[in-house]
Amino acid sequence: MGVSFREVTKKFSDGTKALDRLNLEFDQGEFIVLLGPSGSGKTTACRLLAGLETSSEGRIEIDGKDITHLPPRMRGIGMVFQNYALYSHKSVFENIAYPLRIRKVGNADIESRVGAIAELLQIGNYLHRKPAQLSGGQAQRVAVARALVWEPTICVMDEPLSNLDALLRLHMRTELNRLYRRLGKTFVFVTHDQEEAMTLATRIAVLKDGKLVQFDEPRTIYREPANRFVAEFMGRPAMNTIEGTVTDGIFRAGNIACPVERPDGPVTLGIRPEQVELVEAGSEGAITLAVDVRELIEPDTLLIFQTGAGAFTVRTQKNCDHIEVGQPVGLRFPREALHYFDASTGERLR
Numbered sequence: 001m002g003v004s005f006r007e008v009t010k011k012f013s014d015g016t017k018a019l020d021r022l023n024l025e026f027d028q029g030e031f032i033v034l035l036g037p038s039g040s041g042k043t044t045a046c047r048l049l050a051g052l053e054t055s056s057e058g059r060i061e062i063d064g065k066d067i068t069h070l071p072p073r074m075r076g077i078g079m080v081f082q083n084y085a086l087y088s089h090k091s092v093f094e095n096i097a098y099p100l101r102i103r104k105v106g107n108a109d110i111e112s113r114v115g116a117i118a119e120l121l122q123i124g125n126y127l128h129r130k131p132a133q134l135s136g137g138q139a140q141r142v143a144v145a146r147a148l149v150w151e152p153t154i155c156v157m158d159e160p161l162s163n164l165d166a167l168l169r170l171h172m173r174t175e176l177n178r179l180y181r182r183l184g185k186t187f188v189f190v191t192h193d194q195e196e197a198m199t200l201a202t203r204i205a206v207l208k209d210g211k212l213v214q215f216d217e218p219r220t221i222y223r224e225p226a227n228r229f230v231a232e233f234m235g236r237p238a239m240n241t242i243e244g245t246v247t248d249g250i251f252r253a254g255n256i257a258c259p260v261e262r263p264d265g266p267v268t269l270g271i272r273p274e275q276v277e278l279v280e281a282g283s284e285g286a287i288t289l290a291v292d293v294r295e296l297i298e299p300d301t302l303l304i305f306q307t308g309a310g311a312f313t314v315r316t317q318k319n320c321d322h323i324e325v326g327q328p329v330g331l332r333f334p335r336e337a338l339h340y341f342d343a344s345t346g347e348r349l350r
Contacts (some may be wrong), residue, residue: 008058078147252310270339
């Protein structure tokens, strides 16, 4: 038994439909990431689970029990917000202890449990400080400690790392991964950052326009995207997608032509930038294109081409110092790396 969203719809008073018949089920003990662009409904789903919003239709269950109309305090869910939401007038100790005090936990137990979670999150030396005296990473740890100190069944995190700089985000991501493995709790994590999703999740729920478009393990979502949206959303740079037509086993789009194993007709071809092979211009079976832009992102180089059917990106760790803008370069598309999407619906073709 775990958590279930069953036909959950959320409409706001202005008519905005934030969630549209969401069906999502996951087990206790998983690290679930709700991933999608702004306005996809991921934060709304998170707030509905925590009881901070009420669904317009459908129901939410935990271990088979309908909690749709249950008050937040009775759901057994800890919440970490994007802005930390710490009490500025309270010390770190009192911020963490607050959920225990409102549950009438004894002072000795509070001391023990606050000390234990503070040690786990490496903030034991800051318990006497006020939030204003903390760095962003320290404040984030305090928010996580406060959410976990009372041992909730589920910990919900709404974009908790988005206010941190890049280096600190990477560090906190590692800390959250370690914390999850150590505690074995259920985590529901909201983000628009696909790297966070890929590194943290046991499974990722990709949302778009309030609908669930794919729910699977990170590797599967990356390697077998359910549709063109997922293919382009996952990955940096995004998957190359080219609209073209297959005729007699040859896919053609602009000045791209390559053999494919597809029936004749319109199709969208996809290939990850890192899976394109660089070969000598004019090589047999290669597509020759002139470099439009070269970007060095150590240890990788991005080569960007204009195909007549849109921009096309190659990501490689080969030495490209000898390649100049305007120089013809040979590209080969391995057949096993190709993805095909319906030209009209964008759905993945098997």
